[in-house]
Amino acid sequence: LILENRLRQALERDEFVLYYQPKTNGASGRVTGLEALIRWNDPEGGVVQPGVFIPILEETGMILEVGAWAIRKALADMQKWRIEGIDPPRVAVNVSAIQLQQKDFVDSVRLAIKACNGEAPSVDLEITESMLMTDLDDNILRLSEIRGLGLDIAIDDFGTGYSSLGYLSKLPVNALKIDKSFIDTMAATPESMTIVSTIISLAHSLGLKVIAEGVEKEEQAKFLRLFRCNELQGYLISQPLPPDEVVGYLRDSL
Ligand code: G
Ligand code: G
Ligand code: NA
Ligand code: MN
Secondary structure, three states, X not given: OHHHHHHHXXXXXXXXXXXXXXXEEOOOOOEEEXXXXXXXXXXXXXXXXXXXXXXXXXHHOHHHHHHHHHHHHHHHHHHHHHHOOOOOOEEEEEEOHHHHOOXXXXXXXXXXXXXXOOOXXXXXXXXXXXXXXXXXXXXXXXXXXXXXXXXXXXXXXXXXXXXXXXXXXXXXXXXXXXXXXXXXXXXXXXXXXXXXXXXXXXXXXXXOEEEEOXXXXXXXXXXXXXXXXXXXXXXXXXXXEOHHHHHHHHHHHO
């Protein structure tokens, strides 16, 4: 309860921040996008990772407010970078199951975009695989409306959530993000290597883009390029960057 109250205060006092982790094109190495990852800048305890507080935000329903904030914040940060002279790549924001389950989810996304001068939306959404398969018909409708607004959708942590392959072909999504656990073990475990190459082939057969996350070693990147993985993300490329380091990073790499 104490933490819950402090999180409410954090929202009021604007203590949440988004860090941004670059994604790069597998073939060219160029930056293709950024993933927004929330942190809590606790004045008493320093930077708090989302694993600690996202579950509480979800239990208390505060994730709805914080989720809408994250979309607005990403758009606002991008606007700030443009003013600083850098045209940023698209930013992907993580969305919780609880958000997608709301009847007014699409409206809340529409509102967040409208609040940013009605500009062409340059944000995308990442949704974990495990939550997509419940209320599938509702999700299909909502996701296609979201895509109609101009946002791309990626299935996050793919390979851990028991998607039925039949439904995967019906889901209105643009990309699969291969779960870190397979990338972690691919170089040492033949089964993981097979899973990674199979997910890449599956995605391409369905006309989807594939992103590998948690890429830490050049050896992993080498195999991923060989398999024609579209995009790479992970510490090998860059840690998630605090917002004031993004412009410098992009200036050096765009
Ligand atoms: O950055 P880090 O690896 O600590 O993130 C841990 C988890 O928190 C990841 O699963 C990530 O998807 C999730 N996460 C990060 N930012 C957000 C956010 O803004 N909203 C939601 N719902 N989850 C997020
Ligand atoms: O579930 P999601 O994919 O959003 O989780 C992303 C999380 O993984 C973030 O918390 C991010 O900080 C973390 N992360 C990003 N790149 C790497 C990496 O190369 N290795 C590890 N161990 N974690 C990473
Ligand atoms: Na994510
Ligand atoms: Mn993930």
